[in-house]
Structure formats: structure tokens, C-alpha cells
Amino acid sequence: MALLRTRKGRRLAVLLLCLVGLGSAAGLALLAFRDNLVFFVTPGDLAEAPPPAGRMLRLGGLVEAGSVARDRRDGKPVARFRVTDGRAALDVEFAGILPDLFREGQGVVALGTLRPDGSFLASEVLAKHDETYMPPEVAAALKKAGHWQPESAPAPPAAGWNTLTPRKSGG
Amino acid sequence: MLRAVDTIPIPMPAGGRSLHRFANPGRFLRISGRVLPFLAIPALVLTVVGLAWGLLVAPPDYQQGDAVRIIYIHVPSAWLASGGYLSLAICAALSLVWRHPLADLAAVEIGPVGAAFTALCLATGSLWGKPMWGAWWVWDARLTSVLVLFFLYLGHIALVRAFDDPVRGYRAGAILALAGVVNLPVIKFSVDWWNTLHQPATLSLTGAPSMHVSMLWPLLVCIAGFSLGFAAIVTARLRAAVMERRIRGLLLAQAQTV
Numbered sequence: 001m002a003l004l005r006t007r008k009g010r011r012l013a014v015l016l017l018c019l020v021g022l023g024s025a026a027g028l029a030l031l032a033f034r035d036n037l038v039f040f041v042t043p044g045d046l047a048e049a050p051p052p053a054g055r056m057l058r059l060g061g062l063v064e065a066g067s068v069a070r071d072r073r074d075g076k077p078v079a080r081f082r083v084t085d086g087r088a089a090l091d092v093e094f095a096g097i098l099p100d101l102f103r104e105g106q107g108v109v110a111l112g113t114l115r116p117d118g119s120f121l122a123s124e125v126l127a128k129h130d131e132t133y134m135p136p137e138v139a140a141a142l143k144k145a146g147h148w149q150p151e152s153a154p155a156p157p158a159a160g161w162n163t164l165t166p167r168k169s170g171g
Numbered sequence: 172m173l174r175a176v177d178t179i180p181i182p183m184p185a186g187g188r189s190l191h192r193f194a195n196p197g198r199f200l201r202i203s204g205r206v207l208p209f210l211a212i213p214a215l216v217l218t219v220v221g222l223a224w225g226l227l228v229a230p231p232d233y234q235q236g237d238a239v240r241i242i243y244i245h246v247p248s249a250w251l252a253s254g255g256y257l258s259l260a261i262c263a264a265l266s267l268v269w270r271h272p273l274a275d276l277a278a279v280e281i282g283p284v285g286a287a288f289t290a291l292c293l294a295t296g297s298l299w300g301k302p303m304w305g306a307w308w309v310w311d312a313r314l315t316s317v318l319v320l321f322f323l324y325l326g327h328i329a330l331v332r333a334f335d336d337p338v339r340g341y342r343a344g345a346i347l348a349l350a351g352v353v354n355l356p357v358i359k360f361s362v363d364w365w366n367t368l369h370q371p372a373t374l375s376l377t378g379a380p381s382m383h384v385s386m387l388w389p390l391l392v393c394i395a396g397f398s399l400g401f402a403a404i405v406t407a408r409l410r411a412a413v414m415e416r417r418i419r420g421l422l423l424a425q426a427q428t429v
Contacts, residue, residue: 015264018349026353039309039311101234101304125305126304126305127303129370130370130371131371131373132373133235133242133381133383135233135383135385136230136231136232136233138233138383158379158380158381158382162380163383163384164383
């Protein structure tokens with residue numbers, strides 16, 4: 001091999017070999033820890049493999065449209081809502097202040113435990129947002145034109161709106 | 172007799188091959204001195220214009236409101252955290268395989284700058300996470316892998332300076348830098364491989380950006396400004412390092428002749 005004839009070439013070959021070895025080792029390790037590297041499990045995952053009772057876990061999914069009920073108990077706000085991943089849904093109860101981004105159709109991650117009745121008692125709720133960014137006028141125009149219902153669906157394909165110029169008044 | 176360090180003539184080898192042409196410190200100082208203003212001035216202009224555009228002119232987001240504006244600092248610094256590490260790794264390969272003397276110095280100088288941008292990325296991300304997600308920090312795959320990147324930078328900074336013989340430091344640092352490269356694809360694809368609190372990428376080379384143009388343009392200007400700024404800072408540091416070496420050499424030569 002011509003590569004191995006010079007010292008430079010040999011060093012390059014050793015370097016590439018090391019990188020390939022290290023890369024595959026890292027890849028295999030990550031693959032082995034695949035299930036432990038997730039930040040949250042979805043209601044569908046829980047339905048397939050129920051966790052041991054009382055185990056703290058993070059439940060992630062979308063807040064089901066029309067499922068949010070707000071209440072007060074001993075002067076503290078209590079929220080009940082359903083979290084869904086399209087395959088299964090779970091009732092969640094949370095006593096405390098919800099993040100500003102919390103709304104129907106929004107992604108949330110709740111930390112807590114499964115109760116014996118199959119509902120989820122959360123001690124912390126985080127809001128997850130998607131990767132779309134648009135001015136309020138564009139979002140309003142999309143909703144008005146009937147292209148997008150934020151409560152029940154993710155934003156439409158970006159190419160359809162990312163150069164859209166909404167008219168300032170009326171429309 | 173005192174002269175500016177970069178005007179002292181150094182005999183130049185005729186021609187020279189490929190990258191090793193720039194290993195000549197005299198030639199490097201001359202070329203980099205001419206290039207530096209063309210990096211630094213556009214960097215300053217683009218950063219100021221991009222930040223003013225993003226922070227004052229661009230519209231708020233439909234769901235995040237004005238908090239989205241931190242993106243104009245967070246995304247450019249996140250890009251430079253990873254991009255800077257890639258340049259560090261390229262210098263490490265040039266140093267280990269081709270024994271390029273400037274690559275050693277460049278790796279030493281890139282380290283602290285990359286670490287600074289990584290720290291900026293982590294800090295702005297934390298400030299953004301609290302109002303939007305409801306948490307300063309979570310141990311999801313994206314945040315954790317960027318924290319690992321920050322520690323790799325710190326490890327490199329410490330390692331290259333830990334030896335009495337600088338060449339041994341360069342070698343050890345280069346090996347660490349190259350081993351850390353496996354973290355770069357993990358950072359990039361963490362949001363696709365695992366479910367994370369951090370959202371997936373908005374900008375991609377293939378698809379349409381899921382961001383309105385009125386926010387995309389200032390973001391791209393900021394990314395360009397920050398990147399040129401990174402290049403300018405590293406070039407200036409590298410020039411200082413070369414001159415420092417040269418001064419030390421001159422003093423040593425002087426001490427020996429006296």
C-alpha cells in the first residue's frame with residue numbers, strides 16, 4: 001500500500017483506525033444504553049411496558065385538546081389534563097404553577113409517579129416547544145385561512161409559510 | 172535596536188510544499204496581518220447589525236413572545252461551540268499526522284475561545300429554558316452532550332499546558348481533541364435519536380427552515396458575524412503566540428551571545 005510507505009502515511013492510517021475504533025465503540029455503547037438515554041417515556045411506552053409501582057418517571061406527550069380542567073385546592077392551583085402520544089393517553093394531575101407555554105396541543109414533560117388507578121401524579125411539569133418560529137401575524141393568518149389548528153396539529157410544512165407576508169389590517 | 176517583531180526579515184525557503192508554506196512564522200505573520208482586518212471589521216459590523224436587527228427590529232414569536240430573541244445569541248454560539256471543536260480536531264490531526272508547527276499553536280489558541288462560546292451557549296440556553304420550559308437545566312441528551320463538550324474544551328486547555336516540554340503537551344492535547352470528536356455527531360443528532368426536552372433543528376441544509384424569513388435573516392447575519400469574530404479572535408491570538416515565541420527566541424539568542 002502506497003499509504004503505508006511514508007511515516008506520514010502510517011501516522012494517518014493509525015489515526016483513522018483509532019477514530020473508526022473509537023467511533024464504533026461509542027456507537028455501540030450508545031446503542032446499548034438506548035433505552036436509558038431517553039428524557040421521557042410516552043403514554044404508549046407505558047401501556048406496552050408498565051413501570052414498577054411508585055417509580056419516579058418523566059411522562060412526555062401532547063396535552064389533549066379540550067382536556068384541561070383547572071381547579072383550586074387549599075388555595076393552590078390544581079390542573080388536570082390528558083397527555084397523549086397518538087397511541088395512548090393518560091390522565092395527569094398536577095398541583096402547582098404551570099409554565100407559561102402550557103396550553104392544549106402543546107408538548108409537555110411531567111415528572112411524577114403512576115398511581116394505582118392508572119392516572120399520573122406530577123410533581124413538576126415542563127413545557128416543550130417545537131422548532132417552528134413565526135411572528136404572531138403569520139400564525140394568525142394561517143389559523144384564519146384554516147391551514148392550521150394549533151390545539152390539534154403541529155405547524156404546517158415550513159415552505160408554505162416561511163416567506164408569507166400577512167397584510168397588516170384586515171386580510 | 173528595537174523593531175516591530177513582525178517586520179524582522181526571516182529567510183524564506185524557496186517555494187515550499189502545501190500547508191507547510193504557512194509554517195514559516197515570518198510568512199504567517201505577514202499574511203495573517205493582512206487578513207486580520209478583513210475578518211475583524213466585517214465581524215464587528217455583522218454582529219452589531221445582526222444583534223440590533225434581531226433584538227430590536229425582528230418580530231416576536233407567536234408562542235414565545237420576546238423571549239425568542241435570545242436565539243440570536245444562543246444559536247450562533249452553539250454553532251461555534253461545535254464548529255470551534257471541529258477546527259480544534261482538524262488542527263490536532265494536522266499536528267499528529269503532518270507535524271505542522273502552526274497547527275499545534277492554533278489548537279492551543281482555539282481552546283479557550285471555543286470554551287467561551289460553549290459557556291455562552293450553555294448560559295443563554297439556561298436563561299431561555301427557565302421562562303419557556305420552566306427549568307434552568309434538565310439532563311436531556313442535547314444539554315448533557317453540550318456540557319460534555321464544555322468539559323472536553325476545559326480538559327484540552329489544561330492538558331496542553333500541563334507539561335514542561337510543550338511538544339508533549341501538544342501531542343497529548345491533540346489525542347484528547349481527536350477522541351472528543353465522537354461527541355460532535357452525538358450533539359448534532361441527540362435531538363433526533365432520543366426524545367429530549369430540547370426541540371429538533373430549525374435550520375437544515377436540505378429542508379426549508381421552519382422559521383419565518385423576518386427572523387431567519389437576522390439570525391443568519393448573527394451566525395456570520397459570530398463566525399468571523401471567532402476566526403478573528405483565533406487569528407489575533409495565534410499572531411500573539413507566534414510573536415511571543417519569536418521574542419523568546421531572540422532573547423535566548425541574545426543571552427547566549429553576551
